[in-house]
Amino acid sequence: MLSAFAQAFRTPDLRRKLLFTLGIMAVFRLGTFIPAPGVSYGNVQQCIAAAGTGDLLGMVNLFSGGALLQLSIFALGIMPYITASIIIQLMRVVIPRFEDLHKEGQAGQAKLTQYTRYLTIFLAILQSAVIVTVANTGLFAGCPVNPIPNDSPVNLLITIVAMTAGTGLVMWLGELITERGVGNGMSLLIFTSIVASFPSRLGSIAGGTDGILHVLVIVGLLLVVTLLVVFVEQSTRRIPVQYAKRMVGRRMYGGSSTYIPIKINMSGVIPVIFASSLLALPTLVAQFGNQNEPWVQWIVANVANPTAPLYIVIYAVMILFFAYFYTSITFNPEEVADNMKRYGGFIPGIRAGRPTAEYLQYVISRITTAGAIYLTLVALLPTIVMGQMNITQLTLGGTSILIVVGVGLQTVKEIDSQLQQRHYEGFLR
Numbered sequence: 001m002l003s004a005f006a007q008a009f010r011t012p013d014l015r016r017k018l019l020f021t022l023g024i025m026a027v028f029r030l031g032t033f034i035p036a037p038g039v040s041y042g043n044v045q046q047c048i049a050a051a052g053t054g055d056l057l058g059m060v061n062l063f064s065g066g067a068l069l070q071l072s073i074f075a076l077g078i079m080p081y082i083t084a085s086i087i088i089q090l091m092r093v094v095i096p097r098f099e100d101l102h103k104e105g106q107a108g109q110a111k112l113t114q115y116t117r118y119l120t121i122f123l124a125i126l127q128s129a130v131i132v133t134v135a136n137t138g139l140f141a142g143c144p145v146n147p148i149p150n151d152s153p154v155n156l157l158i159t160i161v162a163m164t165a166g167t168g169l170v171m172w173l174g175e176l177i178t179e180r181g182v183g184n185g186m187s188l189l190i191f192t193s194i195v196a197s198f199p200s201r202l203g204s205i206a207g208g209t210d211g212i213l214h215v216l217v218i219v220g221l222l223l224v225v226t227l228l229v230v231f232v233e234q235s236t237r238r239i240p241v242q243y244a245k246r247m248v249g250r251r252m253y254g255g256s257s258t259y260i261p262i263k264i265n266m267s268g269v270i271p272v273i274f275a276s277s278l279l280a281l282p283t284l285v286a287q288f289g290n291q292n293e294p295w296v297q298w299i300v301a302n303v304a305n306p307t308a309p310l311y312i313v314i315y316a317v318m319i320l321f322f323a324y325f326y327t328s329i330t331f332n333p334e335e336v337a338d339n340m341k342r343y344g345g346f347i348p349g350i351r352a353g354r355p356t357a358e359y360l361q362y363v364i365s366r367i368t369t370a371g372a373i374y375l376t377l378v379a380l381l382p383t384i385v386m387g388q389m390n391i392t393q394l395t396l397g398g399t400s401i402l403i404v405v406g407v408g409l410q411t412v413k414e415i416d417s418q419l420q421q422r423h424y425e426g427f428l429r
Helices: 002-009 012-031 041-050 055-063 079-094 096-103 106-134 153-180 185-206 211-233 270-286 294-302 309-330 333-342 354-388 397-422
Strands: 236-243 246-248 251-253 257-263
Touching: 002 012, 002 397, 012 153, 012 185, 012 397, 079 096, 079 106, 079 153, 079 185, 079 309, 096 106, 106 153, 153 185, 185 211, 185 397, 211 354, 211 397, 236 354, 257 354, 270 294, 270 309, 270 354, 270 397, 309 354, 333 354, 354 397
Parallel strands: none
Antiparallel strands: 236 257, 246 251
């Protein structure tokens, strides 16, 4: 990987793209430290030192690179865009018009991208309004000062507009990386946010009791999980496909053989994010209730505690469910079988049409089972180990590793493919 980056920096065109990408990432990190209008930076720092956060806020704060709890202009980070993208994908199943746009090619994809942008701004307005409204009351539990000293309606409206504009700017920065840089811009911004938070979290752990030992255990655990993630994410099930020869005019087409690569984990990190978000909702509701009531205490003990047996069981079941659900949305065996039949393709030993679709569905079901179990292990293993050591600083460790390793692998692959294009020698030397 390091040799690929070194060779890329020796190529002028790729060097410009890499420097442009690094510059955009630096601008993104700079924005996380700029407080929104009306926010007192000193009060916010005092509240962060005195208060704790729940799982839902911890996850959003992680994906924003710590910008959420600092109430900066990039407080929402890339989360509204992620949520909007997931909603648009799910709408393809519910609304036929969205599925038709998906099949129209580049023009339809441009339309879906436009819808995603509009929905991102709408979600940013809602989320920023909620965060600004509860900033002085429920965002920081037990904070002695107000993060927003002047909570007049006009001042709160200006803060909401600034955070919404920051989300739009983050979305634009991600698209700039995709168009002019290297890799997927949105994924790289999430990668930047997560990686930037690791040193401070490890530093806070090292400062506690048995801190050095805990840091060594965590680093070893992260290495083991990283190896597992790399092994599984690189693994594919190749289904052989052959194309029959056919005459078109005076030319002979077909007669070639290829394969359909099916990843073990086709759903990515989406099931873990869905399960974590839904499990955090009861905790968020309990924060608004009386802490002495039995139902609030039960939620805090069984649902809000990541090491509780009930939490682990529900978390695992939800990851398994969403892994199957999201895979069924993103991969349609009948559509793949129809496309193969249209172009004269077939799987050796399987008839074209419905038998091919049934075979693909059978393969997907078996692979998804292995992928769902893998996701569950990666998500729960860091939580269980860190829970046994009473460590809560590394929020969503499994999810973070999945994103960091996945984005890193994809970026290195793209750099390598561009290097091969620029150094292709051809058949004659």
